[in-house]
Amino acid sequence: MANTETADNAEPTRRDFIYIATGGVAAVGAALTIWPFIDQMNPDAAALALAQVEVDVSALEPGMSLTVKWRGKPVFIRNRTAKEIEEAEAVDVDSLPDGLARNANLAADAPASDANRGADGREAWLVQIGICTHLGCVPLGQQGAYGGYFCPCHGSVYDTAGRIRQGPAPENLHIPVYSFVTETKLRIG
Amino acid sequence: MEGHSTYQPKNGAAKWLERRLPIMGLAHSSFVAYPTPRNLNYWWTFGAILSFVLAEQIITGIVLAMHYVPAGSLAFSSVESIMRDVNFGWLLRYIHANGASLFFFAVYIHMFRGMYYGSYKEPREVLWILGVLILLLMIAAAFMGYVLPWGQMSFWAATVITNLFSAIPLVGPSITEWLWGGFAVDSATLNRFYALHYLLPFMIAGVVVLHIWALHVSGQNNPLGIDVKSKKDTLPFTPFATIKDMFATVVFLILFAWLVFYLPNYMGHPDNYIPADPLKTPAHIVPEWYFLPFYAILRAIPDKLLGVIALFAAIAVLFLLPWFDTSRVRSAKFRPIFRQFFWIFVLVCIGLGYLGSQPAEGGYVIASRILTAYYFLHFLVILPVIGLIERPKPLPNSISESVLQGSGAAAPATGSKG
Numbered sequence A: 001m002a003n004t005e006t007a008d009n010a011e012p013t014r015r016d017f018i019y020i021a022t023g024g025v026a027a028v029g030a031a032l033t034i035w036p037f038i039d040q041m042n043p044d045a046a047a048l049a050l051a052q053v054e055v056d057v058s059a060l061e062p063g064m065s066l067t068v069k070w071r072g073k074p075v076f077i078r079n080r081t082a083k084e085i086e087e088a089e090a091v092d093v094d095s096l097p098d099g100l101a102r103n104a105n106l107a108a109d110a111p112a113s114d115a116n117r118g119a120d121g122r123e124a125w126l127v128q129i130g131i132c133t134h135l136g137c138v139p140l141g142q143q144g145a146y147g148g149y150f151c152p153c154h155g156s157v158y159d160t161a162g163r164i165r166q167g168p169a170p171e172n173l174h175i176p177v178y179s180f181v182t183e184t185k186l187r188i189g
Numbered sequence B: 001m002e003g004h005s006t007y008q009p010k011n012g013a014a015k016w017l018e019r020r021l022p023i024m025g026l027a028h029s030s031f032v033a034y035p036t037p038r039n040l041n042y043w044w045t046f047g048a049i050l051s052f053v054l055a056e057q058i059i060t061g062i063v064l065a066m067h068y069v070p071a072g073s074l075a076f077s078s079v080e081s082i083m084r085d086v087n088f089g090w091l092l093r094y095i096h097a098n099g100a101s102l103f104f105f106a107v108y109i110h111m112f113r114g115m116y117y118g119s120y121k122e123p124r125e126v127l128w129i130l131g132v133l134i135l136l137l138m139i140a141a142a143f144m145g146y147v148l149p150w151g152q153m154s155f156w157a158a159t160v161i162t163n164l165f166s167a168i169p170l171v172g173p174s175i176t177e178w179l180w181g182g183f184a185v186d187s188a189t190l191n192r193f194y195a196l197h198y199l200l201p202f203m204i205a206g207v208v209v210l211h212i213w214a215l216h217v218s219g220q221n222n223p224l225g226i227d228v229k230s231k232k233d234t235l236p237f238t239p240f241a242t243i244k245d246m247f248a249t250v251v252f253l254i255l256f257a258w259l260v261f262y263l264p265n266y267m268g269h270p271d272n273y274i275p276a277d278p279l280k281t282p283a284h285i286v287p288e289w290y291f292l293p294f295y296a297i298l299r300a301i302p303d304k305l306l307g308v309i310a311l312f313a314a315i316a317v318l319f320l321l322p323w324f325d326t327s328r329v330r331s332a333k334f335r336p337i338f339r340q341f342f343w344i345f346v347l348v349c350i351g352l353g354y355l356g357s358q359p360a361e362g363g364y365v366i367a368s369r370i371l372t373a374y375y376f377l378h379f380l381v382i383l384p385v386i387g388l389i390e391r392p393k394p395l396p397n398s399i400s401e402s403v404l405q406g407s408g409a410a411a412p413a414t415g416s417k418g
């Protein structure tokens, strides 16, 4: 396109510049127009508004657990027995398939020690998103070789701290942002 | 093989139209005068059967859509009311649900036919690739359709399959939330799946048009896999192929009716009559039978990302099949070694399907790994190597010579005008 007018002139002409600039603006405009069509599929305002739930956990004795729904997902709340905590503490963190705590309340690189998995200052309480980190099934509680969780879909096994021990799941069960508002009331989100 | 039109508009109105839009001539040259190899067998009727099933799915789908409600709170009960209240709703739904199964049954036969007779080879590579594209769109359409009744299997199929995308490094989780329109599979997900489920069959119909266009450019392959050389090798599409296709479709309809009227839920899963519960996964989730081989491949690999890659690679290799096969001889009839490996491959695919239906534990996992490895070896190693070492049997001179057993052999090869 550059040399259509004067064969000896190798410099781009003013017309070339205008062509390219116009084309460039059109391309940017097209890209910007596509965005609303893509972004409309992202979680909408109503989905984002469901961001917090409060749960009364006073009825949970050690060894019991409860599943609540938060943002459309199950959240496991488990009051662990002393034995379950002991077993989880005894594990060498370096030997775990996933060495990270995956705890949204802690730094991203916190190690997967039992203290980092349990609730802050209340180690017996384990609060986790009940979604297998493999392909999203809900694992069954108090089951599997480690007495923690077993996912029936493709056989992932988690321990009593919700850490992946066997099977295809790559990560420990995720821990959502939560806090105890009172002794018996838990706020998730 | 252009099959140029011999269409002569007969009356004034037809002439008037033909000068302005030569659509009758196009239809005539594509479906009446179109020359088909005279040795086609019944494996060649599955294209017509598939066209029939696509039309049937679209028609039953549109009428189901008049009663179905794509909202998490109502979807399950609207399907129940289709089953109980809507006039003939049970029939329409059973036709649509079993039609999806039979669609895959027919497409898999159609594809194995192509593999056996080398229909993907030069000059039909684009035709084959369009076919694999149709398979991909069918997979997406059937998956999203299966989500619509919003039973337990629907919900957990949606969850597991959308989570495949979470395996993508870095952006995976954002992509899955984008697909869901929330933080889990929910009503928003159902609603968009419904919109896409309505759209995809029409996209399939569009690609089918391209597929048939490509077919009519290169001409049909045939059981001998040799090119059409003279007019004597072919017969006009109508009445020969038309009648044969219709006969095969009627036989297929007998199987269809038997399923719909006697075993309507045989292909389905009882758990899908339990409403979706996001807090409880059924103890044993399995996809529909037509996805089982792919599911077995996914589960054979103990790593999440690699499992997902293997799943997609299982389809990607199909796209490249024309280039993995190094033999220039098309039909397995003349390829003694390939023919054996073809049947082994069929058995491996069936074996993978069986393993996909079994729990992922113990011996099943080991067997899935072996068969998964074989599946890929077939494409990546076995096909290229056989092409190099095999000595094909001599090919016949022409289709007519082979079919007419010598009676036409004396005829000199005339300049082929196709």
Ligand code: HEM
Pocket (backbone or CB within 6 Å): B054, B057, B058, B059, B060, B061, B062, B064, B065, B068, B079, B093, B096, B097, B100, B103, B138, B141, B142, B143, B145, B146, B147, B148, B149, B197, B198, B200, B201, B202, B204, B268
């Ligand atoms: C490529 C063609 C198609 C395939 C493979 C397909 C597949 C499926 C499948 C597997 C189901 C679930 C059946 C069940 O278990 O109940 C389904 C449901 C449904 N499909 Fe389709 N479908 C196709 C075309 C269409 C079209 C064109 C429409 C609408 C225009 C449609 C509308 C529906 C509706 C409303 C349902 C929910 C009712 C029900 O569950 O039976 N489908 N489809």
Ligand code: FES
Pocket (backbone or CB within 6 Å): A132, A133, A134, A135, A136, A137, A151, A152, A153, A154, A155, A156, A167, A168, A169
């Ligand atoms: S979803 Fe849990 S093991 Fe696959």
